[in-house]
Amino acid sequence: MAKAAPVSPLAPKTYPDIPPIEGVRFAVAQAGIRYAGRTDAMLALFDEGTQVAGVFTRSKCPSAPVDWCRARLEGGKARALLVNSGNANAFTGKAGKEAAKLSAKLVAAAAGVPEKQVFLASTGVIGEPLDATKFEPVLGKLVADTRGDAWREAASAIMTTDTYPKLATRVAKLGDVEVRIAGIAKGAGMIAPDMATMLSFVFTDAPIDAEVLQSLLSKSVQNSFNAITVDSDTSTSDTLLLFATGAAAERGAPVIEKASDRRLEGFRRALDEVLLDLAHQVVKDGEGARKFVEVTVMGAETPKAAKRIALSIANSPLVKTAVAGEDANWGRVVMAVGKSGEAADRDKLAIWFGDIRVAHKGLRDPDYDEAEVSQIMKRDEIAIHVDLGIGSGAARVWTCDLTKEYVAINGDYRS
Amino acid sequence: MAKAAPVSPLAPKTYPDIPPIEGVRFAVAQAGIRYAGRTDAMLALFDEGTQVAGVFTRSKCPSAPVDWCRARLEGGKARALLVNSGNANAFTGKAGKEAAKLSAKLVAAAAGVPEKQVFLASTGVIGEPLDATKFEPVLGKLVADTRGDAWREAASAIMTTDTYPKLATRVAKLGDVEVRIAGIAKGAGMIAPDMATMLSFVFTDAPIDAEVLQSLLSKSVQNSFNAITVDSDTSTSDTLLLFATGAAAERGAPVIEKASDRRLEGFRRALDEVLLDLAHQVVKDGEGARKFVEVTVMGAETPKAAKRIALSIANSPLVKTAVAGEDANWGRVVMAVGKSGEAADRDKLAIWFGDIRVAHKGLRDPDYDEAEVSQIMKRDEIAIHVDLGIGSGAARVWTCDLTKEYVAINGDYRS
Numbered sequence: 001m002a003k004a005a006p007v008s009p010l011a012p013k014t015y016p017d018i019p020p021i022e023g024v025r026f027a028v029a030q031a032g033i034r035y036a037g038r039t040d041a042m043l044a045l046f047d048e049g050t051q052v053a054g055v056f057t058r059s060k061c062p063s064a065p066v067d068w069c070r071a072r073l074e075g076g077k078a079r080a081l082l083v084n085s086g087n088a089n090a091f092t093g094k095a096g097k098e099a100a101k102l103s104a105k106l107v108a109a110a111a112g113v114p115e116k117q118v119f120l121a122s123t124g125v126i127g128e129p130l131d132a133t134k135f136e137p138v139l140g141k142l143v144a145d146t147r148g149d150a151w152r153e154a155a156s157a158i159m160t161t162d163t164y165p166k167l168a169t170r171v172a173k174l175g176d177v178e179v180r181i182a183g184i185a186k187g188a189g190m191i192a193p194d195m196a197t198m199l200s201f202v203f204t205d206a207p208i209d210a211e212v213l214q215s216l217l218s219k220s221v222q223n224s225f226n227a228i229t230v231d232s233d234t235s236t237s238d239t240l241l242l243f244a245t246g247a248a249a250e251r252g253a254p255v256i257e258k259a260s261d262r263r264l265e266g267f268r269r270a271l272d273e274v275l276l277d278l279a280h281q282v283v284k285d286g287e288g289a290r291k292f293v294e295v296t297v298m299g300a301e302t303p304k305a306a307k308r309i310a311l312s313i314a315n316s317p318l319v320k321t322a323v324a325g326e327d328a329n330w331g332r333v334v335m336a337v338g339k340s341g342e343a344a345d346r347d348k349l350a351i352w353f354g355d356i357r358v359a360h361k362g363l364r365d366p367d368y369d370e371a372e373v374s375q376i377m378k379r380d381e382i383a384i385h386v387d388l389g390i391g392s393g394a395a396r397v398w399t400c401d402l403t404k405e406y407v408a409i410n411g412d413y414r415s
Numbered sequence: 416m417a418k419a420a421p422v423s424p425l426a427p428k429t430y431p432d433i434p435p436i437e438g439v440r441f442a443v444a445q446a447g448i449r450y451a452g453r454t455d456a457m458l459a460l461f462d463e464g465t466q467v468a469g470v471f472t473r474s475k476c477p478s479a480p481v482d483w484c485r486a487r488l489e490g491g492k493a494r495a496l497l498v499n500s501g502n503a504n505a506f507t508g509k510a511g512k513e514a515a516k517l518s519a520k521l522v523a524a525a526a527g528v529p530e531k532q533v534f535l536a537s538t539g540v541i542g543e544p545l546d547a548t549k550f551e552p553v554l555g556k557l558v559a560d561t562r563g564d565a566w567r568e569a570a571s572a573i574m575t576t577d578t579y580p581k582l583a584t585r586v587a588k589l590g591d592v593e594v595r596i597a598g599i600a601k602g603a604g605m606i607a608p609d610m611a612t613m614l615s616f617v618f619t620d621a622p623i624d625a626e627v628l629q630s631l632l633s634k635s636v637q638n639s640f641n642a643i644t645v646d647s648d649t650s651t652s653d654t655l656l657l658f659a660t661g662a663a664a665e666r667g668a669p670v671i672e673k674a675s676d677r678r679l680e681g682f683r684r685a686l687d688e689v690l691l692d693l694a695h696q697v698v699k700d701g702e703g704a705r706k707f708v709e710v711t712v713m714g715a716e717t718p719k720a721a722k723r724i725a726l727s728i729a730n731s732p733l734v735k736t737a738v739a740g741e742d743a744n745w746g747r748v749v750m751a752v753g754k755s756g757e758a759a760d761r762d763k764l765a766i767w768f769g770d771i772r773v774a775h776k777g778l779r780d781p782d783y784d785e786a787e788v789s790q791i792m793k794r795d796e797i798a799i800h801v802d803l804g805i806g807s808g809a810a811r812v813w814t815c816d817l818t819k820e821y822v823a824i825n826g827d828y829r830s
Binding site for chain 1: 452472473474475476477503505506507508509510522540542543544614651732733736737738742745746747749751752753754755756757758759761762764774776777779817818819821822823825826
């Protein structure tokens with residue numbers, strides 16, 4: 001929101017210093033979509049030949065920009081990305097579709113790129129028509145202003161209720177050549193698998209074909225953006241796009257055309273790290289969040305069952321309020337395991353807060369010291385660990401606590 | 416909790432005056448399970464031949480009393496019911512099983528009834544061993560004190576975080592004879608289908624066989640207790656028991672042995688009403704609740720899809736905080752429809768708050784007046800109505816808003 005909210009206590013202490021990625025340039029502007037006195041439009045331009053992959057919300061009522069991007073993804077090529085904050089262009093019917101089309105047309109004209117290689121994302125209020133003509137007066141300057149090092153500005157322009165810009169970067173070897181991955185994200189509420197009003201844009205100079213890129217992205221998202229939840233609410237606008245300019249090929253990086261190519265190993269790991277880093281930053285900026293919670297489930301029947309149980313714990317308002325109250329209330333963890341619908345045997349269940357086992361074999365652990373657990377609950381980062389003891393399925397998800405501030409922020413968003 | 420919380424603003428203004436139901440007697444006592452200075456044990460005794468039916472939590476980690484009752488239900492007969500508040504006897508392993516067994520044994524001895532016809536329910540903290548010997552010193556007096564009109568006392572003794580006792584009653588015709596149904600309930604948090612730390616006990620003098628009773632109860636619960644949610648959290652202890660003493664047979668009521676018996680019509684309707692009345696009272700006492708919300712979904716693909724969508728709306732923290740903030744934020748309703756996973760067509764969706772249509776055919780309704788909607792949002796009871804326009808499936812569920820008080824209550828429960 002436009003209101004100055006205090007920065008989340010879980011925010012990173014410093015921002016990474018990200019050098020330009022060859023073939024990508026950014027600029028930001030104040031288009032006046034909704035907010036006054038802040039940037040709300042971000043344009044990224046890509047060199048010719050840039051490959052693109054994407055994953056989107058699974059909402060059955062996606063926004064117009066999500067529909068637009070899905071359709072454009074088939075070509076696998078991107079020359080531009082326009083993102084606005086303040087208005088999600090969601091549930092805006094035909095008018096929304098027209099607004100997306102007009103936005104792409106304006107970008108194409110201003111940047112001299114094909115309309116079908118323009119990608120779009122919008123975040124903000126749902127159900128209000130987006131006036132795309134507001135982009136017209138700023139697009140010329142946006143194109144002229146683009147530069148390779150405007151990471152922080154780009155990450156800030158796409159914020160809504162975020163209290164800090166989110167950036168992450170890694171370096172990987174592709175063959176013998178160093179390639180870079182860097183990304184930005186926004187999101188603070190309505191965060192849940194499969195994603196949320198979560199926008200993230202990741203860029204690399206690695207020469208990787210669109211199909212391979214898609215396969216890497218779809219897999220990597222499972223244990224990062226699809227393993228976080230703030231409030232179990234899924235937005236209509238979730239968009240994660242990965243752009244590969246291929247510029248590193250000139251420095252000798254091999255062109256990758258198969259997902260099975262072994263030379264991808266390092267890149268894959270670095271991509272996982274960038275996505276996980278950004279996903280954690282989103283959770284740490286969860287609306288009203290004061291604590292970052294890691295939920296690990298082991299010993300479930302299957303990995304799928306483990307993830308469902310982990311999300312049941314991570315989404316439980318009673319677990320989340322207990323964490324907010326620094327109360328090691330493992331009874332509520334039992335409740336959340338029980339309600340998940342997955343197989344569980346009370347008499348085999350074990351639960352840890354941090355490294356202290358509080359429940360064991362269907363009973364309160366007789367050895368645990370309430371004072372020690374209380375110390376753990378005072379920390380900023382809390383690990384909850386559940387072993388079901390009936391199989392080998394495991395999963396890990398991340399969430400935050402549920403505080404009065406969450407209610408305050410969301411009880412007064414639109415007005 | 417033992418702390419004096421202010422009574423919910425949604426509480427009924429008066430309590431019903433319930434005459435005794437022949438064959439049922441109650442008494443309450445201070446057993447000192449956890450709370451000081453209040454009653455925490457309730458004993459009900461039934462005349463010989465009383466039939467019983469029950470539905471329970473679907474939690475995979477049910478409490479010891481739930482396991483106990485499930486097993487005893489096979490006999491179809493009941494002579495006694497012991498309920499305690501303060502300790503749920505859940506996740507207490509073998510010790511919990513022993514505590515349930517000992518409780519039943521003590522009741523059987525004190526009341527002179529078969530142990531296997533003693534039913535049990537416990538509500539309160541999870542994971543702490545229940546000391547059943549605490550019932551011993553009070554059971555003699557409990558048995559001696561039982562009387563037919565102690566409804567209010569019984570409803571109060573089983574409360575935990577409830578701010579008011581919950582009672583409901585109806586009269587029905589069975590054949591040509593008037594029969595009575597009356598019930599009590601408790602529950603305020605951890606309320607979600609399929610049930611919650613929700614205990615409810617319903618009594619009738621109608622002569623209805625256990626099997627028929629079970630069939631009536633299982634059906635009636637679908638549109639009452641299984642259609643409410645406070646926080647999507649399902650307890651380990653949900654128990655709803657229906658006892659039929661059959662005493663009305665002496666006044667000429669027909670003995671019903673088949674669920675298809677047409678003479679059940681009036682009874683069925685009255686039972687539905689009692690359960691719905693109690694279920695609504697539970698929601699209106701939802702932890703921190705300031706508003707009662709009715710969510711109606713029509714035009715879904717199937718009734719099941721409609722219910723899933725209705726619950727997706729009713730459980731959405733963003734919808735619930737918007738209601739708390741008196742904000743007619745229908746964009747969040749769209750989001751909740753979208754995340755339900757059920758078929759929806761954005762361009763056919765219509766949404767009403769109260770009787771004002773705010774969205775229509777994929778767009779904000781151009782005719783709606785924000786000021787009028789604001790007036791509706793200020794009310795205590797808010798109706799949200801969604802028409803998907805793609806089928807004939809319909810469902811209705813009830814919930815409450817999500818307030819800072821919910822977080823306060825649950826952030827400081829155990830300590």
